[in-house]
Amino acid sequence: MWGKLDTELGRYLLSMCAIVPMLGMLFYMIYQHELKQLHDTADGVRQMMAQAIGLGFMKVFAALVVVTAIVTWWIVLTHKSRQVAQEESNRQTQALNEQAQALRHEIESHQRTDEALQQAKRTADLANQAKSRYISAISHELRTPLNSIIGYAQLLDEDEGVPAHRKQAVSVIRRGGDHLLSLIEGTLDIARIESGKLTLDVKPMRFQECVQQIVRMFELQAAGKGLIFRHEVNGSIPDVVRADEKRMRQVLINTLGNAVKFTSAGQVMFRMSYAREMAVFEVEDTGPGIAAHEIAQIFEPFARGSAVSSTAGGGTGLGLTIGKMLTDLMGGEMTVHSKVATADDATSGTLFRIRLFLPEVRAAVAERELPRVVRIGYAGQRRTVLVVDNEEVDRDLLVKVLAPLGFDVRCAASGHECLSMLDECRTDAVLMDLAMPGIDGWETIRRMRAGGVNHTPVAIVSANAFDRGLDNDVNIAPGDFVLKPVRKSELLDWLGRALALEWLHAPLPELQSPSYDKSADSSFVYPAEARLKALDELIQLGYFRGIVKLLDDIDAESPECASFIAHLRNLARQFQLDAMTGVVRKARDARIGP
Secondary structure, eight states: HHHHSSSSHHHHHHHHHHHHHHHHHHHHHHHHHHHHHTSSOOHHHHHHHHHHHHHHHHHHHHHHHHHHHHHHHHHHHHHHHHHHHHHHHHHHHHHHHHHHHHHHHHHHHHHHHHHHHHHHHHHHHHHHHHHHHHHHHHHHHHHHHHHHHHHHHHHHHHHHHHHHHHHHHHHHHHHHHHHHHHHHHHHHHHHHHEEEEOOOOEEEEHHHHHHHHHHHHHHHHHHHHHHHEEEEEEEOOEEEEOOOOHHHHHHHHHHHHHHHHHHOEEEEEEEEETTTTEEEEEEEOSSOOOOOHHHTTTTTTOOOOOHHHHHHOOOOHHHHHHHHEEEEEEEEEEEEEEEEOOOOOOOOOEEEEEEEEEOBBBOOOOOOOOOOOOEEESSSSSOOEEEEEOOHHHHHHHHHHHHHGOOEEESSSSSHHHHHHHHSSSSEEEOOSSSSSSSSSSHHHHHHHHTOOSSSOOEEEEEEEEEEEEOOOOOOOGGGGSSSOOOOHHHHHHHHHHHTTOOEEEEEOOOOOOOOTTGGGGGGGOHHHHHHHHHHHHHHHHHHHHHHHHHHHHHOOOOHHHHHHHHHHHHHTOOOOHHHHHHHHHHHHHHHHH
16 A cells, blocks of 8 residues: 555645645634634624634635645655655766776776886886896807907908918908807897987988999899899989988898898899988899798898798898888888799799988088008007907907007006006007906096096997997097907007007008909800709808819819809809809709700
């Protein structure tokens, strides 16, 4: 029953059932009171007045009942409206609370995610720092022995008393050392770029001249392998642009070098266009190509495609990685498109496209590369150079480099010994190593400056490559840093600047590049197919003595092949096995015919 009465109409009827009897009782009491006031009145008049009063009270009662009914219904509806509004308000409040709670959960979730990301970033930063420290330590450990290998190889290479056949061995040692050094430098470049420590040296450069030098370089390399090298220029190319010449050369040389190295037959095409200060370089080859699933990893360090891995054994796997990272650092773009030969289509090849922003410079004059010369001494009084290094081999190497040029070279094995020698004698320049027992190179320089030795130029000669770009409190600029393995020209350039030397020099003989006459193919007489096949197999094995012996045998039995054999001997003396492979396979193709 209460469920039925607990409605608007039920409440209204209950209210009216309570109010109407109360009103009736009230009017009845008033009516009885009025009748008592008439007890002194005559019966006839009293009866008439009682009827009139009763009728009046009935009218007023009826009117009040109507008004009460209306007011009661309004009150019931108002109460219901307030109840509905309260329920709606409660629902909205509950919904807002639920939304607020969900928002708090979301905020907490974001906070946990941010904390996880920050932790991951800190972990990645720590891992990156650990990697940089590891690379720096490995670089130092590798550069120290390489300093002796490459340094003495340079001295032997310049020694006229070394027999020709020994110079060839020295050249092999030097190239091997340079290959290891390029691997170290490549790894360091990647570490510097990833850590944001590699800065670009942007200045006016001779653009046309730079491109022509690169083209001439790879024309010789491609010709040595029996490849066709084509060069196309679309539109006009500015003489001078603003760029980091060293890094731009590095990008182009790495890309072109890969194309020539991994192309065994066919051609390499180098196209260039320039418009609206945007240079576009395209390097297209007819090599084995890169599979579609390997293109995504081709720019990863030490990554090499399966197709190219079977065609050439050299390379560090860092060229494209460094080229892509340097291109991105210069604000450019490097893309690759490749095609692998299939059973239906035998054509293959790869196209690299490089876009670089190179604004033209009309008013500035770019520095021109000076011709290479051999320095045999300097004019003026004898200069004293103090070499500070705890490694005896490295000290002796610098003595052998500087003493023949007229320098008075003195050596110190530690920082303390260096400070003692500076107090005892006059020194014009100091070559300081960093990693030494006792006090290191930085502390030694600080004590030198504190002791009043402020004007003596100091160069850091160290294998700690990462210290080169770091700020220091002894005013050692990056230009005063000579990395091990020490390049003789770099060291002498620093001494020339620091001591204002006037060098005495003799012209450097022309570098002997592997010569190859593009028209010589028509005059070559090739030996028999069996001999060419045997020669190809020996080249693939890298058996140098077997190659030389087989060339001698072919020369003895087929004198008409003398020019062909002479060309192969020239390549063999320079250990250019890839070039020999290209020449021999081209000869086999010509021998077999279409």
